[in-house]
Amino acid sequence: MTTTTTTTTTIYVATSPVTYPSLPLPAREPSPPRYDRPEAIYARYKASREAWYATLPPRSRRNDKAYRKAKGLPARYPKASVEYALDWKRMGRQCDLGIGKGKRDWIQEEINAYLDFEKTEEEHVNLEEQIRLEEGYYQGRNGIQDCINDSVLYGQVRQAYFDNWNPYM
Structure with a gap:
């Protein structure tokens, strides 16, 4: 007489036969660039220059050279300062245009605006x-x-200051 014992294990997985598509994620608004990014610095520089242009009488010289002279900014920076600005820890050699759009070299006006900003921040500090x-x-x-x-805290205060900055006031 032989006795055989058999054990059967059954695993039940409870799933719904109907699957629902997940809801699309809401689009994230791009955050504004940090106040010390070259793009943000140049945008403020241009806005300030345009506000200055608006104060000029008709038919007066409206160029960057006249603006820099009126604001007491240097017309040119030494080569060492430009190299400092183009260092990878600062601006970098090229401006990133965004995903899939490539890069381009910085224009001299952008470099000057960055160096002006660095100088004023250094004086402020x-x-x-x-x-x-x-x-x-x-x-x-x-x-x-x-x-x-x-x-x-200083970085947060400066970011808040430049987020609310208005060149037309």
Whole structure:
């Protein structure tokens, strides 16, 4: 007499026979470029120049050279400054036109606008640093993390400032 035991395991998978298409994701609006990106800097430069042009009487010279002279900006920058601006950590050698559109070289006006911005930002930072040193801001501060937090806050404040910037005011 032989006894045989058989065990059967059945796995039931519950799925709906009808599948529903997933809803399309809403289109994300592109975020505005950071305030310190060359494209944003040049756009503000052009807007400021156009606002200046609007204040001029008819038939007056309306070119970049006249604008730079009126604003007290240098007509040219040294070659070393231009090379600094075209460094990969700054502007980069070429302007990216977007996905599938390629790249192009920066024009001199864009490079000048970037260097103007860098100069004014450097002056702004130096002034803020001088004020902090005079006020004794760094006494009792807790190391590098406080400096990092200050830098992050500074970046957020500058971004908010340039997001609300209006050249026509």
